[in-house]
Amino acid sequence: MKIIFGKFIHSIACALNSIFNLLINILNAIVMIFEGLGQVLMLIGCSVIFIFPIFFIALPSELVFLILLIAVVPFLGKSFISLLRYGNYTLIEWMYDKADSLITGDKKGFDNISDYANKYRMEKERERRRKAEEERQRQQEEFNKRFEEFFKGFSFTGYDSNEGYSGYRNNNGYKGAFVNDLGFKEKYENYCSILGVNPNADQYEIKLAYRKLAKKYHPDVSDDPNATEKFQKINEAYNFLSQENIKKYKNM
Known part of the structure; x- marks a missing residue:
């Protein structure tokens, strides 16, 4: 009986999901059409106001209402x-999990629909942060590109592997003090790649990744023929990814 009821809920969820998606697609099309009309009206309106400033005073009320609409x-x-997207996610996910719980006999998802609403908000926030990042x-990257183009005529001196260039000399022979991070970003991200962590990882994640790789490629226990070389690179990466450099990268 539970299996039949679960399949019934699953069928309703599929139907509701199709209805939600249809409504969302229709509204998207309507919004795109009205946005296009709005851009055309904006272009025409700006031109008419520039030529005939009192033109809109004589417009009939119906046309004004249409413009506002x-x-x-x-x-x-x-x-x-x-x-609609919020309702589609929370309701449909809740129904799918309830159906699966009845069909399989194993608990799926959350008990309350409000928990799905919280999950939806958390996922939207993660998506927003990802796009912001x-x-x-x-x-x-655009800044680095313009920066390099701007200083293309300078020759840099006093390079330090951790701090970057400490001075510069232009084509006219002028020398001055300068601290810049050319190469630091690429070097930092390369070391993160060696440890297999995201460049935005914190010190705790970096330490966990280092311990895992160091244990795997330690020359005394590893069968890898390149274990020594890999172990040295892992240690070099870990030493570079210090708390100071992590903070420096995130502030760039």
């Missing part, structure tokens, strides 16, 4: 789409 629909539509990295 075109301006408001995208905002309301996006809010409603977000609400990607945008930060993109801006950093």
